[in-house]
Amino acid sequence: MTPSPMDRRGFLKGALGAGALAAAGGALTACAPGTGGAAAPSRLGKPSASASSVKGEITVWNRSGDLFKVFDAAIAKFREAYPGVKVDHMAVDIDAKLADTLISGTDVPDGSFWDDAKIGGQAEHLYDLSDLIAPYRDRIAPYKLSVNTVAGKIYGVPWDLDPGLLWYREDILQEAGVDPAGLATYDDLLTAARTVRDKFPKTKPIHLDKSPFLGQLWLEMLANQQGTSLTDAQGRLRLDSAEYRRIFTWIQTVVKDGLATRAPYLEPADVNTLDGGQQVFVPWAIWWSFAPQQLLKATTGKWRAAPLPAWTPGGPRSGAMGGSSFVIPAKAKNPEQAWLLYEFLCFKEPGYSALYGPSSVYPGGLSTSVPSFTPALDPAKPLFQPIDALGGQDLWKVAVEAAATIPAAAPIPAWWAKSVDYLGDNLQRLMDGTMAPDDVIGESAAKIQRNLIDRS
Amino acid sequence: MPALTTMARPGRATAARPGQRRRIRLSPYLFIAPFFLVFAAFGIYPLVFALQLSFTRWHGAGAATWVGLGNYAYLLTSQEFWASLGNSAVMWLLIVPVQIVAGLAGAVLLANARLRLRGLFRVAFLAPFVTPLVAMAQVWIVVFDQDYGLVNHLLNLVGLPDVGWLTSTAWSKPTLALLFLWKTTGFAIIILLAGLQAVPASVYEAAAIDGASRRRQFWSLTVPLVRRSMAFLVVVQTLAVFQMFAEPFVVTEGGPYGSTTTAGLYLYDHIAASDLGTGAANSFLLVLLVFGLSLGAVRLLRPKDEVS
């Protein structure tokens, strides 16, 4: 890759940026938060050296598994562009370690992969990356920018975007005479589900997940689609709203009309009802795509993806479900080099192509999410290939077109996962037909307010 | 602590010669010194830190806010806190009595020289204790799956309906208790075997000469002599049950509907959400509770010849 003009010029942005840069020379720990009472976040400025002269060694943490290997290959590309930077790429149990390591401040990595939901709660231990991301911010998916922005400052380099899609059985819809292109609203989906059920009485066409955690994550996808989320940017609860009520009422109708298959995500009961023809519609994130590729034997090749229906005619056709970004701890030893790595992986063509394009691990490319950098999201320039398990459908095109409509949200509160005990559980009750929408809202809101918001 | 510490009679220092007295006075302190050195180095700081933390609101960054007894008051007025204790109490009832009986039966059985296939049984009953939990927990998810699990399949074969082992609030606790029992009964057997083997065989021989029946030998000789091991087992398993979090965390995530959110998992949830002050307060409340329970258990199981 050729270094961008910005890299070569290497100007410093703002006094704080210069301070952080000087600190990186040795006195970095002095201004890092966590040790003292004041919580002034460190702000990371632009590195001054050019690509060929940047030197240093960085340790970056990542999850284990196939994704780790994909990153390994992409990091090799980075080393070609920045030969002076040595990268120690480590697979660690991030959920178990990173928060504690940030608090202790010792031997912190220079950068780490992290769940978007975790970033808001630990912002004080992270570098403020606002200045570095500024040149790209107009070209970052609004949702990803919003979840990484706490009190106006950006703490994560936004990585993957996980658009929700409507997965459906192409063969069954054809036999039932339903045109998937006509599924423009959630009411259309209800009508189609009834048509399918009347034609094939054994079907319970719509998947409603049985896991409280994933159920709530799914709920947030449907909320994000309407431009809202559990809390606003100030951390205030916004569950009691027309948007959430609309979702809950729709779920209630699905349940009352006997249109729901209740199964836990890709556990045997789910796999069997997917393969057995009982499930026809799965509104879910793009990462569901690996089910027909790896797990479904009888129905592989029969599934297709479409944008989600809209809540209101003409409304957004997708919402985000999950996702991760990269953080640079305030006590990183070589934060600038870590930034260069993440900038390369997220915003530079050779970087994101190496991650999403064909690789030895995924010969057709990584098709379980898409980049959040909009220049990468060209429907005509697919990073991953059409998928046989989807009958050769060009999932890339469907996904990036849907992704383009995803509205912004708000940073995810630190207690989000814990709120599953209230909202996630009550959502399950709604899906079981034992709780009404207003009670889900009222009870969950009261519990979340008392046990989580009032205590944070 | 009186009941716990006076289970043993103090050594009779009066029997010693005068020159020995000083050594006898000093020796116990030397003998326990290593523990207290390690405790001073790595125990006191975390303990004091946690105690202080329990009176503050702190999320791991910035300054902590002093809230006095606020965290304790919050927990004691929280329905969820009491529910977690209730869940653990039920788990305790499902686990500890069963484990004592099964452990004793297993220990007596595995010590029986006339048992055929003894090697097989020993491996079978003790092996689960050495397995890594995260991998084994998945077996429970698979075997107890409502629709496709082996257990319901076997029930159907004999004409019984499916049971929601992990999906109904009625069965989730027994199913998790079974995992805990499977995993740790080997531990109970080892403890009780050691107690059993401390019983000199000559005692049994004497009893046999006296013509005591085997059943009577068991109740009048074996059980009283392993009481100390049983008391130990009750205390450490009470601790283990109330602190249990990995099993529900991996298998049920505390569900369905919070039915397996044990005291340990509830505590873990605070810490995982970086609500460290509440987590610390929760820990100390648990210590108080578990200490009281242990004391009660030890009183019940104290050997008859010892008075406090």
Added chain:
Amino acid sequence: MNQTRPGPVQYALLVVLAAAFLYPIWWAVSSSLKPAAEIITDPLSVGSLTLDNYRAMFADVPIGTGFANTALVLAVKGAMTMFFCPLAGYAFAKYAFPGKNVLFGVVLLTLMLPTLVLIIPLLLEMSTLGWVNTYQALILPGSVDAFSIFWMRQTIAAIPDELIDAGRVDGASEFGVFARVVLPVIRPGLAALAVLTTMNIYNDFVWPVVAVNDTAHQTLQVVLSTLAQNVTGNRIGADFATVWGELLAAGSIAMLPLLVIFVLLQRHFINGILAGSVKG
């Protein structure tokens, strides 16, 4: 002992129970030898045999390093526990000394405090000492543990005082009484302590996972947790099936040394002790 040969009904019951106890282990090992996706789609079947999961696991995680570090920690920490805990247990069981109740109370308190709440303070202490990523951080905290002292105290309390006094009359030093009179008598309890200590150290992961950041110091359980995160993390991601295979492979290999030790030692561990007590 009251040793009777069990009847056929008892044997049948025992065999069924043994099979139920062994089934989960058999499932884990046999699943680790199945193609990864089949573990999820067809969990109860015995699939076609493959070593793919093992190959992938060895390529992905430093399990060899894990074994070496666990062995080292086990040797040092285990030796400390086996030496110091019986000694402390003896002091609490057989001596009367001022402050004993309070001191034993402190021992019990450390046993009753949930480890979870101590992790962050202990990590802060380690980082002040500069001990993050060191063997001493893995070994020293908890090296003379309350559980073992409590167990040894219970075991030693059962020894008749007369035996100890007789040792003193013979002119042995206080430590000599412990070494020559107490230790031989509590062999069954020591054997149990050895087994329990091995298990505890071998399977400990809550502290090692946070105490160690670099690959060089990872213990076996830290390596396992690196794999487990993708399985416990709500199955998000394309590779939970393959990671499943790797986790089961690593888990199967991890329990192998302990199972072998068990099978080799069980005869010695139970029979040898019984034979001794028959003589006595």
